[in-house]
Amino acid sequence: MTVTAPAGFRSAGIAVGLKSTGKPDLALVVNDGPRRASAAVFTSNRAQANPIIWSRKVVAGGTARAIVLNSGGANCFTGEFGYETTRLTAEAVAAALTAEGSVDDASEAVDAERILVCSTGLIGSGDQTFRDRIVDNVPALAAALAADDATAPAAILTTDSVEKTAVRERDGWTIGAMAKGAGMLAPGLATMLVVITTDAVLDDAQLDRALRAATGRSFDRLDSDGCMSTNDQVTLLASGASGVAADEDVFAAVLAEICDDLSAQLQGDAEGASHDIDIEVLGAASEAEAVEVGRSVARNNLFKAAIFGNDPNWGRVLAAIGTTDAAFDPYAVDVSFNGVRLCHAGGPDRPVEECDLTPRRTHVRIELFAGEAAATIRTNDLTHDYVHENSAYSS
Amino acid sequence: MTVTAPAGFRSAGIAVGLKSTGKPDLALVVNDGPRRASAAVFTSNRAQANPIIWSRKVVAGGTARAIVLNSGGANCFTGEFGYETTRLTAEAVAAALTAEGSVDDASEAVDAERILVCSTGLIGSGDQTFRDRIVDNVPALAAALAADDATAPAAILTTDSVEKTAVRERDGWTIGAMAKGAGMLAPGLATMLVVITTDAVLDDAQLDRALRAATGRSFDRLDSDGCMSTNDQVTLLASGASGVAADEDVFAAVLAEICDDLSAQLQGDAEGASHDIDIEVLGAASEAEAVEVGRSVARNNLFKAAIFGNDPNWGRVLAAIGTTDAAFDPYAVDVSFNGVRLCHAGGPDRPVEECDLTPRRTHVRIELFAGEAAATIRTNDLTHDYVHENSAYSS
Structure with missing residues (x-):
């Protein structure tokens, strides 16, 4: 277990045919609460993929309910059609969660604007097949959600040779994380997707401070090839399910450890590197x-x-x-x-x-x-x- | 003929054992006047080789009498001993020119501080053997000076596969040039040594304006591998031997052509490139x-x-x-x-x-x-x- 090591989370990873290899390529991480705090940092590249444009709005608008990630296509420079694909993906996830009986705090359904989206893979890819494979398979993805899931980390990999994960426990709360990234690694951020979960009780502002401090000294100092990506996103979700209000400094230190650990794993799997x-x-x-x-x-x-x-x-x-x-x-x-x-x-x-x-x-x-x-x-x-x-x- | 295509110049290139291949590695270009105007631009790297430190002083102090260039060793990061090697090289050239009867305009000998020095090759190289091979062979180099020389361009090459030269004639005056550079090509400047000569009648300020304009749009826009060198120098020497006062704008345009031509030659010979x-x-x-x-x-x-x-x-x-x-x-x-x-x-x-x-x-x-x-x-x-x-x- 990685992102479901903290209580209050379910995840899943399945293959929907985006990767020509037939390997898993669609992942979902759901925060079942009771709290739904979140924070995220994004690529500083001005050329940003559609899921980045979407996810920025989600983060700006409030707390995230879930995050859906695909490999096998970056959905970047794909125009209005590509942005619609991202929006339809979020809507499909919201509908699937609503269908299983989940509701948002203040409404009778899960709102698509509470669903973060990440994509990674070939820039420019994003045709009808790409959209249909994702949207049509979201119900199957939701059906595979499990609190003891081990399939999500593989579904976000591209040229990575190994899964990158990290888990730390402290003071009654846990942090779990999964990452992908093997090339185009330069900061602000490197080409990476990272999902970090915790069951500590922390609010959005506390998460944001801790995440910016941790990424600033870890992922932002990983510079494998000087090339900055269009799709990078590091997301931190907090369920509060441990019931333990974490000391903010201790949490920040453990989160920094997690990010440093994942950075070293990304460095160690960089495309073609021998040192x-x-x-x-x-x-x-x-x-x-x-x-x-x-x-x-x-x-x-x-x-x-x-x-x-x-x-x-x-x-x-x-x-x-x-x-x-x-x-x-x-x-x-x-x-x-x-x-x-x-x-x-x-x-x-x-x-x-x-x-x-x-x-x-x-x-x-x-x-x-x-x-x-x-x-x-x-x-x-x-x-x-x-x-x-x-x-x-x-x- | 390249740098001796304009009247008033002699040059030579000989092998003194700096290159393990035994190929020519020491060159000299002498401005025999009657005028001795000059201008130069240098690497903008803050880590500068000893010949750059020396040549900056020569340019700041007045017009240059000659330029001596070695390949087979950059004389960079070689400490006080390396700087002394550069100074002794200039003194040896000044002594050799004095011995052949040349004098500076206002004295009875050629002053070492009128001698530009350039080095290229391995950074860090600069031992006693390196110094002796240059200094001891300067008399032989001076003896080889000729107004119809074709040996200088080869003596400044390092990993270059071909000599880079250019000559243009216009309105009764001529510009000639030789260049070296094949890697570490990034501006301000690329890793290059360039010597440009002309017999046009122009003063230091005119040469400086024309040279900065020409290099700013040619060598400074050549960026083969993003790596900036420690030894780059582009030198322009004017003998006035044609007796023709060149129109400054026409001269600037022809000089820009020469620099653009050499830039394309450097790009075409970049280490390992296939495009x-x-x-x-x-x-x-x-x-x-x-x-x-x-x-x-x-x-x-x-x-x-x-x-x-x-x-x-x-x-x-x-x-x-x-x-x-x-x-x-x-x-x-x-x-x-x-x-x-x-x-x-x-x-x-x-x-x-x-x-x-x-x-x-x-x-x-x-x-x-x-x-x-x-x-x-x-x-x-x-x-x-x-x-x-x-x-x-x-x-």
Whole structure:
């Protein structure tokens, strides 16, 4: 159990033919209450898919009743027809929940505008077949809902090779989560769909604060390939079913753990990668500058290709950070690879032969000596497999 | 003849053992006057190689007498020893020119501070052997100087597969140029060394204006891999030997032609590339926004990998420009590939099957409908060979 580990939730995942492989591609997570608090963060890309446009309205309008997610099609740049598909999907879910006897707090039916929608897959896909496969199968999806479900996480995957899930228990409440994401991983957010559930008693504002803090230091610092998606959404739903009012700080800390854990799982499954690279920036004048410096290295193709070749090319690190506006003296910087300081004060230090880059986990430490702030950016190397997957697979 | 096509110049290129291949790796271009006007633009990377630090002082201090260039070592991040190597190189050139009877206008010897220095190759390289090979061989280099030289262009190449040169004649004066650059091509400037000579009669200020205008729309819009180098320098030297005072506007136009020609040559020889992609942005609110939009696409690895796979993935184009701050409505954009409009008003238009991306030359046209400004960014695709060259070759 993942998103149903907290009390008050049911979920399901089924195959409706959106994926050519016949694998599960439609998931639903329902908050059965008694409370229905929620929060969400969305891609900062100005080109936004139809489900993002829809879900923003749901979040702005009040608390969410359920979230329906499909893989096998992003429903992005599909025009008015695509937006209608999203709306019809939400209506089908609302109708199915109403049919099973669920009602909204203040009405006799579940309102479609309380249903969040997420889509992931090929951009541009969104024809009549795509719509019908989703809408016609929502009743079957609702019928499969279960409080001990294990099928939802697989139904949101695209090029992912493994399911990404996390669960934490604390003080009488639980957080559960599922995520998808393997490419187009750059922040604000990475290409990811994440659903996080909890049975803690918290209101919308508390959830929103905790979620923004947690994603800002986790998913927003995952930058696998510098490419920002059109469909990203991280959603947090709270049922209050534990009856326990969580301490807000404790909840925020556990939620941050969950998001950090999922970020590492996304990094570890990035398309074609052979190294998971953590770029730790220390001694920055501000946290924002630490992030800027780390990101400049994470997005440098020459650096990323060097790591693929097990070459601890610190010159490319300095050349990358020289392009930023961060406070530092290029000739006072130290750079270490996997614990070996190869560059001191902007010049050569230990011999590069002392550094072993063959392990998948790679740690680059950059000391700017310009202040006290720090940040770590997660990225991956640039490999033949990355080029292959993204030239042969249209997404 | 290239840089000696204009009257008043001699050049030479010899092999001194900096390149392991034994190919030519040290070049010299001398302005024999009667005038010695000059201008230069440098990398905007804050991490700058020793020859850049030196040459900036030369340019700030007055007109340049000669320029000495080595491949086989960037002399970057090599500390005080590296800077001394650059200074000693300039002194050796000044001594050699003095020995052959040349004098500066106002003294009895050639001043080292009138000698520009450029280096390219592996960052971090710069030991005693590197220094000695250059300094000890400067007399032989000076002895090889000739007004009909054809050896200099090859001596500045690194991973380039071909020499890049251009010559134009107009109104009684001539411009000649040689360039190197094959990777780490991103502006402000790309990784390039360029020497341009002319026998037109122009002063420093005229040269500076013409050079900044020409490079701003050529080399600064070449963005092969988004990686900015530490060693870039474009130098323009004017001998006045034609005796013809060039019309400043005509000279600027011809210089712009030369720089555009060399930019196309650099794009065509980019490491590992299989497509030369021109990204034309039309209808932008300003030229700066047109450049921003074009660059966001040029630096998008998913777009670049798609082109390698001959996939006209317009969704990745929209996802890339959605990350910019430029004025536009993502759902009012048109995108064409090689003349076929695949995206209209942010949705699908012609079938992608109508578009043939197999030719090396690739034209992407983005119409923003937000204004009247336009710009074209030159880039390349992301290929297996790019990854191979930059993971196996330490630079």
